[in-house]
Amino acid sequence: MRGVRGVRLLAATGALAALLAGCGIRATQVPTDFGPAPSMVPCELSVSDIATQATPSGMPVEVFLLCSGALVRVNRSVEAAQSTEEAQRRVVVAQGLLDALAGDPSDVEDEAGYSTAVPPGLTVTGPAPDDPEDTLRLSTAPDSLPRYALAQIVCTFADSAAAGDNGSVVLGSTSADSLRRYECTQKTQSSPGEGNPPSEEINGS
Incomplete structure (x- = not known):
């Protein structure tokens, strides 16, 4: 049996x-353990995460941070008095954008892989005599900045009230007379480290 x-x-x-x-x-009979699921999809923020990046008192703006080797828009806010004349208001907005770019990403953004190459302490002024009216002059020569930082600044300025409405921005240095008009192209946004944004030298008007 x-x-x-x-x-x-x-x-x-x-x-x-x-x-x-x-x-x-x-x-x-071998147990499988692939670990916990990722807590954040790279370069993606939820609607609630995005909403927390702008303060109610400021003017909502977008700046470009770095993520996975490309430029990605994120929400910020800058202070800009509505009563200020246009030329001065442009400079105030530009300085606010610079400060936002140079600031550390939030904890949520850092977890999602966002970073910035823009150094702290950059300042901006308006046009010198005979400059085009939309000129912005930086305390560091644009071409002396790291490529990623220049791409961030060009694309952020070109897409804001700090520059004109043609998708470009005139930049120069406070210590030199030369000016260049920079464009924020799709290639600049997708591959900011491959070279400076396209530009052309211009003469003062």
Whole structure:
């Protein structure tokens, strides 16, 4: 009787193995543990996360941070008195944008992989005599900045009230007369480290 039971048990075990093989399931005794699911998708923020980046008292703006080697828009806010004349208001907005770019990303942004290459302490002034009216002059020569930082600044300025409405920005240095008009192109946004944004030298008007 014990021999018969052994035969039946072996037969049942074989049938179960065949059934599992037929379903494409390989029997294993090794536990699988792939770890916890990622807490944040790279370069993606939830609506609630985005809403917390702008303060109610400021003017809502967008700046470009770095993420996965590309420029990505994030929400910020800057202070700009509505009564200020246009030229001065442009400079105030530009300085606010610079400060926002140079600031540390929030904890949520940092977790999602956002960073910035813009150094702290940059300042901006308006046009010098004979400059085009939309000129912005930086305390550091634009071409002396890291490529990623210049791309962030150009694309942020060109897409804001700090510059004109043609998708470009005139930048120069407070210590030199030369000016260049920079454009924020799709290539600049997708590959900011491959070279400076396209630009052309211009003469003062």
